Amino acid sequence: DGGITQSPKYLFRKEGQNVTLSCEQNLNHDAMYWYRQDPGQGLRLIYYSQIVNDFQKGDIAEGYSVSREKKESFPLTVTSAQKNPTAFYLCASSLPAGPFNEQFFGPGTRLTVL
Amino acid sequence: KNEVEQSPQNLTAQEGEFITINCSYSVGISALHWLQQHPGGGIVSLFMLSSGKKKHGRLIATINIQEKHSSLHITASHPRDSAVYICAVPWETSGSRLTFGEGTQLTVNP
Numbered sequence: 001d002g003g004i005t006q007s008p009k010y011l012f013r014k015e016g017q018n019v020t021l022s023c024e025q026n027l028n029h030d031a032m033y034w035y036r037q038d039p040g041q042g043l044r045l046i047y048y049s050q051i052v053n054d055f056q057k058g059d060i061a062e063g064y065s066v067s068r069e070k071k072e073s074f075p076l077t078v079t080s081a082q083k084n085p086t087a088f089y090l091c092a093s094s095l096p097a098g099p100f101n102e103q104f105f106g107p108g109t110r111l112t113v114l
Numbered sequence: 115k116n117e118v119e120q121s122p123q124n125l126t127a128q129e130g131e132f133i134t135i136n137c138s139y140s141v142g143i144s145a146l147h148w149l150q151q152h153p154g155g156g157i158v159s160l161f162m163l164s165s166g167k168k169k170h171g172r173l174i175a176t177i178n179i180q181e182k183h184s185s186l187h188i189t190a191s192h193p194r195d196s197a198v199y200i201c202a203v204p205w206e207t208s209g210s211r212l213t214f215g216e217g218t219q220l221t222v223n224p
Binding site: 040045048103104106110 | 154
């Protein structure tokens with residue numbers, strides 16, 4: 001079955017530690033995205049990548065880093081510089097950039113920083 | 115002011131009722147996505163529409179490009195329809211980036 005997987009579903013970390021969230025897709029999509037969701041707010045774009053070895057900052061990139069070494073993988077690192085990292089993180093992918101391309105979402109990772 | 119606004123923010127209905135969720139946007143190009151987020155957090159795409167109306171089962175989505183407004187309707191609502199419904203609009207400059215509304219929390223009681 002084609003789809004997007006994110007792991008783990010729940011993640012707990014101590015303040016000051018970096019943590020990496022996994023996102024893998026087998027849909028052969030070129031574009032991948034990371035979003036953050038906070039209660040009462042719409043999804044906000046952290047980073048996106050349209051092709052391998054290339055990525056762009058979204059609206060809230062500070063304190064985050066990404067890599068895109070393989071087409072199917074787009075891991076997100078939440079660094080200690082992110083002031084308020086506790087949130088729900090969603091990864092998505094789509095066909096090449098275009099306004100009419102549906103985005104497919106993973107199940108999400110809920111990160112709690114203690 | 116949000117670039118994508120949804121109303122209402124919360125909606126409670128009885129099973130069988132006709133539901134309408136609205137979305138207005140001030141940016142973006144001539145297309146709009148409707149998404150559904152279930153309590154577990156997973157999001158699925160319901161519709162992408164650029165004109166007129168689309169129907170899938172009991173769900174109907176309409177869009178008025180000139181007025182920059184879209185509605186999502188649910189006929190014969192059922193408790194399993196309880197979810198957050200989100201509209202999203204592609205940016206003008208890059209179609210792959212979306213601006214999301216805050217979502218409408220729908221609860222359908224039996």
